[in-house]
Amino acid sequence: xxxxxxxxxxxxxxxxxxxxxxxxxxxxxxxxxxxxxxxxxxxxxxxxxxxxxxxxxxxxxxxxxxxxxxxxxxxxxxxxxxxxxxxxxxxxxxxxxxxxxxxxxxxxxxxxxxxxxxxxxxxxxxxxxxxxxxxxxxxxxxxxxxxxxxxxxxxxxxxxxxxxxxxxxxxxxxxxxxxxxxxxxxxxxxxxxxxxxxxxxxxxxxxxxxxxxxxxxxxxxxxxxxxxxxxxxxxxxxxxxxxxxxxxxxxxxxxxxxxxxxxxxxxxxxxxxxxxxxxxxxxxxxxxxxxxxxxxxxxxxxxxxxxxxxxxxxxxxxxxxxxxxxxxxxxxxxxxxxxxxxxxxxxxxxxxxxxxxxxxxxxxxxxxxxxxxxxxxxxxxxxxxxxxxxxxxxxxxxxxxxxxxxxxxxxxxxxxxxxxxxxxxxxxxxxxxxxxxxxxxxxxxxxxxxxxxxxxxxxxxxxxxxxxxxxxxxxxxxxxxxxxxxxxxxxxxxxxxxxxxxxxxxxxxxxxxxxxxx
Numbered sequence: 001x002x003x004x005x006x007x008x009x010x011x012x013x014x015x016x017x018x019x020x021x022x023x024x025x026x027x028x029x030x031x032x033x034x035x036x037x038x039x040x041x042x043x044x045x046x047x048x049x050x051x052x053x054x055x056x057x058x059x060x061x062x063x064x065x066x067x068x069x070x071x072x073x074x075x076x077x078x079x080x081x082x083x084x085x086x087x088x089x090x091x092x093x094x095x096x097x098x099x100x101x102x103x104x105x106x107x108x109x110x111x112x113x114x115x116x117x118x119x120x121x122x123x124x125x126x127x128x129x130x131x132x133x134x135x136x137x138x139x140x141x142x143x144x145x146x147x148x149x150x151x152x153x154x155x156x157x158x159x160x161x162x163x164x165x166x167x168x169x170x171x172x173x174x175x176x177x178x179x180x181x182x183x184x185x186x187x188x189x190x191x192x193x194x195x196x197x198x199x200x201x202x203x204x205x206x207x208x209x210x211x212x213x214x215x216x217x218x219x220x221x222x223x224x225x226x227x228x229x230x231x232x233x234x235x236x237x238x239x240x241x242x243x244x245x246x247x248x249x250x251x252x253x254x255x256x257x258x259x260x261x262x263x264x265x266x267x268x269x270x271x272x273x274x275x276x277x278x279x280x281x282x283x284x285x286x287x288x289x290x291x292x293x294x295x296x297x298x299x300x301x302x303x304x305x306x307x308x309x310x311x312x313x314x315x316x317x318x319x320x321x322x323x324x325x326x327x328x329x330x331x332x333x334x335x336x337x338x339x340x341x342x343x344x345x346x347x348x349x350x351x352x353x354x355x356x357x358x359x360x361x362x363x364x365x366x367x368x369x370x371x372x373x374x375x376x377x378x379x380x381x382x383x384x385x386x387x388x389x390x391x392x393x394x395x396x397x398x399x400x401x402x403x404x405x406x407x408x409x410x411x412x413x414x415x416x417x418x419x420x421x422x423x424x425x426x427x428x429x430x431x432x433x434x435x436x437x438x439x440x441x442x443x444x445x446x447x448x449x450x451x452x453x454x455x456x457x458x459x460x461x462x463x464x465x466x467x468x469x470x471x472x473x474x475x476x477x478x479x480x481x482x483x484x485x486x487x488x489x490x491x492x493x494x495x496x497x498x499x500x501x502x503x504x505x506x507x508x509x510x511x512x513x514x515x516x517x518x
Contacts, residue, residue: 017124024131024147025106030368031151032098035091036385037411038152040142043424045090045414047071051080052090053398058243060429062413062422064401064460067429072243073198075160090414098155104163111170113328116293119335129331129350130324132357133277137269138381143202143320148361152385161199162320165206168192169213173292176217182226189230193237200249201317208299208321216292244428256314256425263316264308271319273357276350277326280333287336293325300325389415389465391507395515396463403442403456403464408511412465420459435459453500456516464501468512 035041043061047069050058055077060067075097083093109130110123131147140149142158153159168191175184192210196203214227238246284291300321307315334347363381366374371382389412396402398416409423420442421435429435441447442455443466455461505513 014121017121017128021124021127024128025102027365027368028102028151028154029099031364032095032102032154034367035095035098035155036152036367037388038383038385039140040153040156040410040424041094042411042414043071044076044156045094046416047076048080048083048090048093049398049414049416051077052083055080055084060422060426062409062419062424062426063429063435064399064418065429065431067426068244069426069428070200070244070246070249071157073157074194074241075157075198077243094155097160101156101159101163102154105159105166106163108163108166108170112166112173113332115170115173116328117332117335122332122335125331125334126328128354129277129327132354132361133273133327133330134323134357134360135268135270135272135274136356136360137266138361138363138383139270140383141263143199143205143317145320145324146361147358148364148383151364151367156199158199158202161195161202161206164191164195164198165202165209168195168206169209172210172213173217176214176219176223179219179223180226182229185226185230186233187230189232189234190237191234192230193234196234196238197241197246200246201314202320204303204318205300205321205324208303208318209296209324212292212296212299212325215295216290218290249427257312259425260313260316263319264313271323273353274323274326274330276353277323277328277330280329281326283333283336284329293329293332296325297322297329386411387508389507392417392463392465392505392513395504395513400462401460403439403459403461403516405439405443405466408465417463420455420461449500456500461516463516464514465507465511466514468503468506468510 046061047058050061051072057066058069058072058080059065061069061071079093079097082088082096083090086093088096106127109127113123113126116122130145131150134146138148139146140152142149142153142156143162145162150159168188171184171191172188174180175188192203192206195206217223219227278297281291281294281297285294288294300318300323303315303318304322307313307318330350334343334350336343360381362378363374363383365378366382367385371379371384374382389408392402392412393415396412396415396417399418400416401418401420402408402412403420404412406421406423409419409421411423412419413423421439422429422432426432438455438459442452456464500517501514502517503512504515507513
């Protein structure tokens with residue numbers, strides 16, 4: 001007896017999502033080769049650089065101080081050891097980390113989605129929804145899986161932690177239903193702790209997803225006892241981690257609220273397309289009041305809303321706990337039971353919405369081909385990555401202290417130097433505010449040359465990076481020397497700075513590198 005031929009719609013449904021997902025993955029692999037610089041990349045590069053030089057006592061990653069740091073996680077320790085043993089540059093190591101993180105994310109999504117639906121195209125459809133079901137306005141933030149955001153953060157620990165989170169949920173789902181042995185649950189506890197240590201905000205998302213997974217199964221006494229044992233082991237791992245005190249981070253929210261307030265702004269523009277997933281969650285809730293995605297979404301919304309109401313804006317980082325289940329629900333609804341015409345209609349609507357979301361993030365292609373190769377309509381959506389500071393490395397050596405403003409302070413430590421004040425909030429640095437005040441005073445228009453020299457001596461400053469000749473006139477006169485043009489090529493001529501400073505190099509954007517003359 002011959003099998004009934006597949007309809008064209010069925011064939012498209014099986015072939016199109018995997019093909020589209022494969023193209024997106026190729027794009028992300030090419031992005032890893034280019035590794036566009038923006039946001040926290042310098043922080044993570046600096047962390048690897050410190051661990052390369054000392055795995056046991058790396059010190060503060062940004063300033064010359066012996067303090068712990070939450071950036072010294074198990075994953076960064078692995079990458080630091082790789083850099084130390086291999087001799088590879090930190091940027092090559094970050095690319096290796098990006099490949100591992102992306103692989104974990106893809107395999108984690110595949111495993112977790114398979115616990116929710118068995119259709120062979122479901123994992124690919126889920127991946128497309130995670131990347132494109134966002135909003136008409138591009139939103140970039142670590143821990144958020146929009147395509148443009150992922151392209152810029154693919155080497156960040158948050159991607160590695162998200163990949164582990166999907167594996168945690170998949171593993172936990174199977175253990176909760178099958179009643180895994182003690183070893184399985186203890187391993188789950190260790191994995192949960194590792195995620196929290198690697199990226200604390202993603203760890204919160206992972207915890208809410210894990211709670212939803214367990215609640216959906218409504219396990220018996222035996223499973224609950226083993227779950228508690230896993231939590232005890234995980235808590236012990238958090239407690240003994242030697243590089244920073246994990247539990248002290250609970251009192252650090254005040255330092256982070258202002259930075260995270262934008263997470264509560266422009267919600268419709270950034271996440272409006274996710275409403276389709278909310279509709280899908282409603283359909284799933286009608287079929288099963290204990291659906292894990294519905295519970296996951298509800299937990300995420302409650303915590304996110306509580307953060308907005310209470311002014312704890314750092315709680316906004318839990319938003320992926322609401323977005324991820326909605327995006328997955330939208331993808332899985334295509335393969336839900338029911339009338340075939342309804343499923344085809346849902347697939348058509350979802351396809352249109354995904355095209356809208358993809359067009360909003362089409363500028364991501366520019367990270368591979370460059371802005372000049374993009375059509376004008378696409379180029380308008382392209383966001384220029386940051387320019388690096390490799391041009392200072394012929395002079396600035398590992399461990400040198402550089403006086404800079406906030407933006408360069410987020411990049412220069414990637415090359416091994418320290419800055420006077422950290423470019424990011426640092427809850428473990430006791431004199432962070434004094435350092436920030438010193439930087440403000442140094443660059444203030446009315447600060448005298450003598451005051452600048454005093455600040456430079458106090459913090460051991462050897463170099464200053466600022467706009468070319470911005471410091472001229474601090475006091476009359478100054479020393480001169482040959483300078484270096486943009487791109488690092490020596491050129492004739494002299495450049496004058498304030499007393500105690502000498503221009504030795506010029507870089508992109510009209511910047512200059514000043515040597516502090518003692």
